[in-house]
Amino acid sequence: MVSLIDDEAIAIIERNADRILDEIGMEFRGDLETLDLFKIHGARVDGERVRFDPGWCRDKIKTAPSVFTQHARNPERSIQIGGNAQVYAPSFGPPFVHDMDGGRRYATLDDFRNITKLHHQLGPVNHSGGVVVEPVDVPVPLRHLHMAHAHLTMNDKPFMGAVTAPERARDTIEMCRLVMGADFVDRNCVLYSVVNTNAPLVMDETMLWALKEYARAGQCTVVSPFVLGGAMSPVSVAATLAQVLAEVMASVALIQIIRPGAPAAFGTFFSPISLKTGAPTFGTPEGTQFQMCAKTLADRLGLPFHSVGGLTASKVPDAQAGYESQAQLMGAALAGVNFIIHATGCLEGLLTTGYEKIVMDADRCSAMQQFVKGVDFSEAAQAMDAFFEVEPGGHFLGATHTQENFESAFWMGEMSDNGTYEQWHAEGGLWQQERASARVKQLLDDYQPPEIDTGIREALDDFVARRSREIEGENR
């Protein structure tokens, strides 16, 4: 909806990206097959550095769909990615959790499961996410099995695939085949996985392997350069846009070489670093400006756009968390981001997910979803009759139009206290994080798992058990 980049600036950024790809190129490390593929298709390969003639990447990207469906195991939860659709998804990757009772601590598999249960119940969140927290009590080589198992049994929304090793990507795909049918998975997108470039202008071996696995399986790969602006890109929005565009174009071109038509998306994660302390910052003007411009560049490539929602550097669910998360989320909503990752739970710049923050953020996702629907100017909404019914100086509470429409007329948040001071005080004078703490407990108490066929559930359990034994054997 909102763009901050005009045609002249678009031409500048696209020309700079083309020049970067042509004269500097991008490094694809540790994978000869990728380099061979690029060579066969006409890119200029020199060691691990690959350079591209202007227009080459754009041409390859043309086969990527601009809109596609990610299927959930519950078809009612399947989502459209691209076009006018906006998906709101949980934070990805935090090793810590925070709650009001226990403070900050390393996350466990129990936390992973609890968070997956919460998101199952939170209506405004359309996705179960990926690594909603790192389950640090599970050995690294086994984590992907337990995470996919939780996503597939405790939540019936779509989810993300593992990207940390090719066999983990294959395991995740296999688990989807057990649940949704091998045939269905072969012919449809059921996984949406995020691959980060190592800005500037590098994709490493691990990410390349994941990208190749998912592309071959026809599953969606989002290429999302992870950029701490000023360190991993030059210290400006304009320069970072060119760099990110270059990295995404080369990487999505690779996906399309591997399997023309495989779903892909243009992702961004841009955090300007504090040039005083070197720390990443969130909810800043440049973060949103960057996002709004990048959306326009993605539109120009015909790719769905994936970017960040409620990020904050705050360690706790305080006002800083509220201000920063709302700024980032509202920017994403207004930019028309198609897949808003980190929409819920973020604290400490994604090092932590907050239990209370999840339910607080979900309420703001709901507000943004209402906002982007726009204004109803229908004859019913104009309510001209009401003006003739109510005299000047009167009130509309009893008017026919009000009575007919009051229940659905205005958005109402679940986590905001709008009552009087006296009422609020009488109810304990709770700050939002305290009300959220009670809500989290209520949701976990009320949780009912989505239905699953017993045979499928057993097959999943068996798969996790068997693969665990195999992996433990390999690592012994």
Add this chain to the structure above:
Amino acid sequence: MVSLIDDEAIAIIERNADRILDEIGMEFRGDLETLDLFKIHGARVDGERVRFDPGWCRDKIKTAPSVFTQHARNPERSIQIGGNAQVYAPSFGPPFVHDMDGGRRYATLDDFRNITKLHHQLGPVNHSGGVVVEPVDVPVPLRHLHMAHAHLTMNDKPFMGAVTAPERARDTIEMCRLVMGADFVDRNCVLYSVVNTNAPLVMDETMLWALKEYARAGQCTVVSPFVLGGAMSPVSVAATLAQVLAEVMASVALIQIIRPGAPAAFGTFFSPISLKTGAPTFGTPEGTQFQMCAKTLADRLGLPFHSVGGLTASKVPDAQAGYESQAQLMGAALAGVNFIIHATGCLEGLLTTGYEKIVMDADRCSAMQQFVKGVDFSEAAQAMDAFFEVEPGGHFLGATHTQENFESAFWMGEMSDNGTYEQWHAEGGLWQQERASARVKQLLDDYQPPEIDTGIREALDDFVARRSREIEGENR
């Protein structure tokens, strides 16, 4: 910048407003002179009800300037109102204050002065405001004298005039004449005062008198219908837009009849009420949608647009306050609101101003000011040389471009903690409201009053003393 209303919808709303003014009309209560003025100029007066032929109001409004300057006593602090300018101003009207040490309590003149001192020092706030809090320890008939005295001596930014009685408006103008020169005040706008209609479709005696005083003196009057949507307007954005447009058009037409060319502005205050509890709500999607549409309607009339910033229903400076205030403020910034009132301090839907909230909000005003500047696409910002200087996989921290630009490259907040968890924890693990509490104390300790000529200061003091005696005599 962002509008949510297209040409077709604009035509609908304008037609509905015209029809409301033509067929229902607006009541101007308790002032025969106003009714006579309307009659003389061709409006249809029936008792206190005034009806307007379509186009009549628009025609009268044409003499209002679309851009003007409000002069501060320090010329460097004078502000442009209208065009692309955005002014950020304090909350208006709260009877209570809140701080972390003392909680919520009735505000006093000392609070008024402290808040005026804070805003003098907060760079992102361009205005000293009006009734920043109600000084409830001062008798009502004397408050305006002490408030104007504080604005004129403790802060050198522009401020707002009293609207609670015509003699109070005259006193405020007189005090400006003492400080800025009678001649200057007669020829320039030095006061910006907000007049609320009593929605729906009423302007009362008190507001009419204030409007007339300021209009005659060539001072700016903002006509801002105060609307709790669903009670004081029909329960929809579209209907409320038509009602507010009607009220503003009739009232600004009156200003222009009184003194053609007198500065005026189109104001809005729209809070959807919770149809469950009847309580006003803030930071909601409809609030921002309304504001963005109304800005377009104001542009169509060639009037500067005045609307709300950081409103929240929260009683305390918690995450709810952060989310809601940021949503409302970002909406205002993106809508291009020319005068953003309630940008700092709001708690409890304007019943309370929070000391800590003021400094927290000011930081977000700064962020929004940076945001609306847009993106720099200059050759320097493109930084193409940096890509040739830094290899793929390298980092830009030491690059020439970074070294030359790092100090001013990215916006940095003063109230956000961006450091590591360990650093934050070592510094006491303070939540934002606790850091803000320390900052408030520091600002009040560091406060230095702006310079003022001794003779002028004495004249002001004498005026307040003399008028206090006169008013106390009248009220005895």
